[in-house]
Amino acid sequence: EAQVTQNPRYLITVTGKKLTVTCSQNMNHEYMSWYRQDPGLGLRQIYYSMNVEVTDKGDVPEGYKVSRKEKRNFPLILESPSPNQTSLYFCASSLRGKGPQHFGDGTRLSIL
């Protein structure tokens, strides 16, 4: 079954405590991306990756880092989380040129 798996699904943490949200896909897709979803703002792209070791900024990259060391994994790193990063986060994967095709079920982050 085609899957994009995110962990954790929920996290409450405090300002400044580094955290990582993992994302893994089993479809051998080249393209992976991260989004945040906020009420009234829709989905905004944070970072994307076209292939292993190739990443680029989306529309709202400030405060986030990513890495793509393996094709299947694309973790999102918040080095020093702040309350304005409280949001619902989605990872997605696809073949290139098709936009995101498969999304994970989301990670709800609360930064106190």
Place this chain on the structure above:
Amino acid sequence: QQQVKQSPQSLIVQKGGISIINCAYENTAFDYFPWYQQFPGKGPALLIAIRPDVSEKKEGRFTISFNKSAKQFSLHIMDSQPGDSATYFCAASITGDDKIIFGKGTRLHILP
């Protein structure tokens, strides 16, 4: 120029009716226009997509209409059902750019 404007924000339709959601864009370089459906607690799911070389694409009860000169595209849901109640996002991207811009979403409710 990178925005995708989606309307309405929310929509209530009687069962069996036609639901229509509209999107407009400015950047004429966009060449891929997907629509996503999102149920509560789930990630968005790719519903249907169109490229500007066609004016209409139909999949079951879902149809995208595309007006290149007006830089608008819309999603029509025929014979709307309560199971169609969800949030719908339009999006636009440029093939080879790998960035994608989403509209802010439309919350659709189908009355039983």
